[in-house]
């Protein structure tokens with residue numbers, strides 16, 4: 001069996017006057033959660049529909065573990081997906097919905113109960129899906145995606161409609177899948193939802209990729225490797241740090257205590273602690289500057305206003 005991946009290359013898709021996909025290309029690798037982020041209308045759902053053969057692209061290819069989706073005999077065993085949690089037969093119970101799907105994929109009925117448990121839906125198994133909240137529908141969608149124990153998972157906006165507890169659960173669930181070697185693609189129009197979840201980010205706007213980066217690299221670039229140093233010996237600390245090759249800017253002095261704050265670049269927090277300790281320069285704080293994923297995203301797209309969300313322009317799909 002080939003490695004679990006999603007490979008999208010040069011996808012183009014037009015809906016009338018709208019160019020929904022304009023050369024969309026990226027790879028989703030195993031053992032990672034890949035966040036697929038961009039404003040509403042950026043082409044995330046369309047890309048996912050093309051991957052599943054639900055929309056035809058005019059150009060480009062989409063492969064799941066090296067194969068076109070349409071050529072998979074039991075697709076749910078290869079890729080599990082959740083595109084539209086509302087797409088349910090409302091009169092069917094959660095369990096019957098899963099039994100029907102399991103049957104279509106040559107899977108044993110016991111799988112339905114296993115995935116209900118996995119999604120935390122055992123207590124609601126015999127309730128009609130039509131009465132489910134959006135959060136419960138998302139969980140049922142996750143259960144369905146897991147039926148065939150696939151190596152590749154793809155979820156479109158799975159955080160939508162989840163309460164805070166559900167968001168924590170979803171994050172842990174996605175992380176667990178990646179930890180067990182699965183390739184996981186998860187879309188969101190809100191960067192903040194992917195904080196502490198995505199290892200890798202494919203950031204998109206207007207049908208194409210703006211950035212394809214590890215989350216760690218994006219955060220490091222946005223933080224500018226700045227370190228904050230709090231010290232009562234501003235002059236002494238500045239001299240020692242500059243001698244070691246760092247660039248130091250003073251963030252002002254608290255006159256009462258004579259305590260100052262320095263912003264330092266060019267040295268890691270660890271080496272600053274070692275340096276100041278070694279020279280017996282007193283300090284009260286040495287901390288690496290941290291930025292939120294949201295702030296990093298805004299910095300990345302600062303010069304590309306084109307790619308920002310225009311709330312009135314697109315409806316969420």
Ligand SMILES: Nc1ncnc2c1ncn2[C@@H]1O[C@H](COP(=O)(O)OP(=O)(O)O)[C@@H](O)[C@H]1O
Nearest residue numbers: 015018020039040041042043044045046047317
């Ligand atoms: N079935 C469709 N008919 C017409 N336009 C569509 C259709 N599906 C998507 N679009 C348009 O394609 C663009 C990309 O949409 P979509 O892939 O849903 O973006 P996202 O999921 O990133 O919000 C948008 O301009 C959207 O309005």
Ligand SMILES: [Mg+2]
Nearest residue numbers: 044045316317
């Ligand atoms: Mg969408």
